[in-house]
Amino acid sequence: MGFKYLNAELVHDVLSTNNLHRKEDEEVSTERGRVIAWLRDQFEESVTTQKRPPLSICTSVKTILKDDATVFEQFKESTRIHLFKEGSYILDSITTSSAGIDDLFQWLDKTRNDLTIMMTTFVLSYEQQDSVVRLSRSMFQTILNEPVNRKKLFLVYQQQLTSESSLFDPERLQYYNKLLQMAGYQEEVDDLMVQVTRSIIQARVEMEYTGHWQAPALPSLLDWVEHQVYRRLCLIQCTPNLTLECLESMSKNELALVRTKECFDIVNSYPGSTSALEEIRICLKTTQQREKLIYTFISACDKRLLHSGANTVDVVSFYISTIRSFLIIDHRAVLLDKVCRPIRRYLKEREDTIQKIVFAMLDETEDNSLIDLANELRKGGEQNLSVDDFANDLNWVPDPIDALPDFRKGVVSDIIESLISLFDSKDIFMGEFVNVFADKLLKLTDYDTSDIMLKLELLKLKFGDSEFSSLDVMLKDFADSKATDSAIHKETDVDPQFHSSILSHLYWPALDKETFSLPSYATAEADKYAEAFTLSRKGRKLKMVPSLGTVSIDVEFADRTETYIVTPDKVAVLDLFQSPKGLQLEDVCGSLNMSDSLARRNIVYWLKAGVLQETPSGVFRVVENQEDTQRRAGASMADNHLIDDTPDDSSVNAMESYLPFILGMLTNLGATPIPKMHSFLQMLVPKDNPYTATQSQLEAYLSTLVDEDKLELVNGGSYKLKK
Known part of the structure; x- marks a missing residue:
């Protein structure tokens, strides 16, 4: 095998007289000439196999290298320059895609073999061979560390490890590994294989799972x-x-x-x-x-x-x-x-x-x-331990080391x-439980409190009996109300359909007590009921709360009769529409001494139920014929201005998301008119939940907040926080 990458000129440059730094005698010059002549013969293109040098040549080389160490250093430097030149050529070829990674490994293999022959030819000592090997490895690693080579190596290993079984070529990768290890690239190979393996697993996980x-x-x-x-x-x-x-x-x-x-x-x-x-x-x-x-x-x-x-x-x-x-x-x-x-x-x-x-x-x-x-809640269970209980717990174990201090x-x-x-005191939760139970009790029409009593027992198991003492009184009120109601109906001629819940007001939460006038027939029955109660319970009187309760009514139209189960305020409003002339909103408020917001909500209810209709002049009338009702249902509701301006439950829920901004604005600005609030909300509310309400919808929602005692309407049409 000839020196394809090494050449005679390289050796001649090192061994020439001009490169020596001392005066040479005739004997040494003769030996140098003999070595150069022999090397020239070996580099001829016709030489295909490398022959072991004759003893005389080996002796001459040994003499030359031994006589002057500078010769070996110059030879090594010339070898480095030559390797760098050849490696740069291979690197350029790979970068321009005219050569692949296989060409790089062929160059590595060929150069390694040539260097081995060179070291054999020159009969280098162990130290000199080690120096040449370290030089070659340094040059190989420089070439291999180029980003383009590392990337191609990565892709080759990745493709082989993920290829179909028929395309997997382990011998090829074994060959690569052997050459890389000989090139002193073992640590880099280990790191490369870790990267390749991790990328393969990562791709599999992301794709499959x-x-x-x-x-x-x-x-x-x-x-x-x-x-x-x-x-x-x-x-x-x-x-x-x-x-x-x-x-x-x-x-x-x-x-x-x-x-x-x-x-x-x-x-x-x-x-x-x-x-x-x-x-x-x-x-x-x-x-x-x-x-x-x-x-x-x-x-x-x-x-x-x-x-x-x-x-x-x-x-x-x-x-x-x-x-x-x-x-x-x-x-x-x-x-x-x-x-x-x-x-x-x-x-x-x-x-x-x-x-x-x-x-x-x-x-x-x-x-x-x-x-x-x-x-x-239905699972029940023991009450939660207090802080003192934790201190006395025999099974106590310390908190985990990575837990926060208040864990x-x-x-x-x-x-x-x-x-x-979530809250500093559970009293506010207990108060809300009382409010919910109060609402459920007030909606009962048969005095059956069994479901409520079951839920109360579950709550007591969770939070303790003492937290719900007022609820016990409320339930007792209903048990007493059932007995009292039964006695009144047995002893008087009160309408059999008229029943009442008698509440001990000191133990009940603050109830919605909007005032308005009931129809005369309802007021008469209520008075008879109250009088009978006073006769049976000496020294006690009933005070009617008209806004609470449930009424089942039959509404007779020209072509049909419909049954509705509604609250007394809705019955009071509908009862006014006995005349075909119709009424305006102001008429309803004046006749029933009812607030504007409550009257609006009740009229909207009957509009949506198809019982009332609104004329362009703002007058509301009963829809007597069902065909008219269906026609009204199919028509656009845009003509009903009261519906547009009055918030129903869904619109109120939608507006509630803006409440924090409204409260924050009023806290900072004080009393603010509606147009200014409308403009500020358009700017302040984030785009992920944009403010889309109209000014009239905002005004209706603010009226609802006034009714809930959260805001206060002041002179000039401005709103401020309720103190």
């Missing part, structure tokens, strides 16, 4: 790693650092990264994502992974959930899912405590949080979006207790 949470992913992933990736790595005699255990750890880490990115959606999909949550628990091993999960989850909550446009029920539902999900990930509840804090702060600031929670706990219907709370697992992991603890 992203968004799939219903079934376990880890078993199939680890099976693929063992029988596909690890087996091929063994076949190519790869780095021993990539053990099966290492690959499994790498796989779990990549799965943890993907699941961390999806953590918000995984929690939102609970319980359908239980398998994914279990695998997160298995894959999370380091503090850094846990911190990453916490940061990612909180960031997603801030962006996608905790904003002014979010529905409180949705936030509470997500909070419940968060509790259950993170208890699967970390049974110690340390992670749960950390990720829940922003959600807890948000819920504490929402005005309707308490109301939504209480209603949900007491509502067992399928329509309840927070049915989990009702189910949790309490029981408070975080118990769903109901966690919601109750």
Whole structure:
């Protein structure tokens, strides 16, 4: 084999007289000439095999190199320059895509062989051979470390490890590994193989398991790693650092990264994502992974959930899912405590949080979006431990080392207790329970309190008997009312359809007591009932509250009769429309001594029920014929100005998202007119939940807030906060 990359001129330059730094004698010059002549013969194109140099040549070379060490250093420098030139040529070819990675390895192999022949030819000492090997390795590594070569190496190994079985060529990669190791590139090869393997596993995880949470992913992933990736790595005699255990750890880490990115959606999909949550628990091993999960989850909550446009029920539902999900990930509840804090702060600031929670706990219907709370309450259980109870608990264990200073697992992991603890005192929750039960009791028409008593017993199991003493009195009121009502109807001629609930007002919450005049026939029955009560209960009197109660009425039209179950105020309004002439809103308010907002709501109710219709002049009349009712239902409701200006339940709920901005504005600006408030809201409300209400809708909503004693209407049509 000839020296294809080394040449005679290179050797001649080193051994020429001009390159020596001392005066040469005739004998040395003769030996140098003999060596150069022999080398020229070896570099001829016709020479295809390398012959071992004659003894005389070996002796001459040994003499030359031994006599002057400078000759060897110059030879080594010339070799370095030549290798760099040839390597640069190969690198340029690869960069311009005229050569592939195979050309690079062929050059490495050929150059290594030539250097071996050169060292044999010159009979170099061990130290000199080691010096040449280190020089060549340094040059090889310089070439191999070029980004274009590292990228092509990466792609070759990646394609081979992921290719079809028929295309997998382990011998080729073994050949590459051997050359790279000989080139002193072992550490870089190890690092390259780790990068390639990680990229293969990462691609597999993202492609196969992203968004799939219903079934376990880890078993199939680890099976693929063992029988596909690890087996091929063994076949190519790869780095021993990539053990099966290492690959499994790498796989779990990549799965943890993907699941961390999806953590918000995984929690939102609970319980359908239980398998994914279990695998997160298995894959999370380091503090850094846990911190990453916490940061990612909180960031997603801030962006996608905790904003002014979010529905409180949705936030509470997500909070419940968060509790259950993170208890699967970390049974110690340390992670749960950390990720829940922003959600807890948000819920504490929402005005309707308490109301939504209480209603949900007491509502067992399928329509309840927070049915989990009702189910949790039905489970019952012991009352939660107080701080003193924790101090005396014989089973007490210290908090986890990574827990926050104010961590309490029981408070975080118990769903109901966690919601109750949002606020500094649970008294406000107890007060809301009383309000809800009061509303339910007042809507009863048969004095049957069994369902309410059952729920009360469940609450007592959870919070204790002493918290609901007023409710016991309220239930007793209804038991007494049933007995009293039965006695009155037996002893008097009061209308059999007229019943009452007699309340001990000192124990009941403040009730809605809007005043208005009832129809004369209703007032007469109420007076008879009150008189009979006074006769049976000496020294006690009844005070009628007309805004409370339920009435079943039959409304006779020209072509039909309809039955409605409504509140007394709606009956009072409809009773005025006996005359075909119709009435205006002002007429209703004046006749019944009713507030403008209440009269509006009642008229809108009958408009939507198809009982009344509005004329262009603002007069309301009864729709006597059903055909007219259907025609009105099919027509646009845009002509009904009262409907446009009066908020129904859905529009009020929509406007409630703007309430924090309204309250903040009035706090800073004081009394503000409607046009100015309307303009400010258009600027202040974020674009993710834009302010879309009309000025008339805003005015109607502000009137509702006045009725709720949250705002006050002052002179000039401005609104301010109620003191």
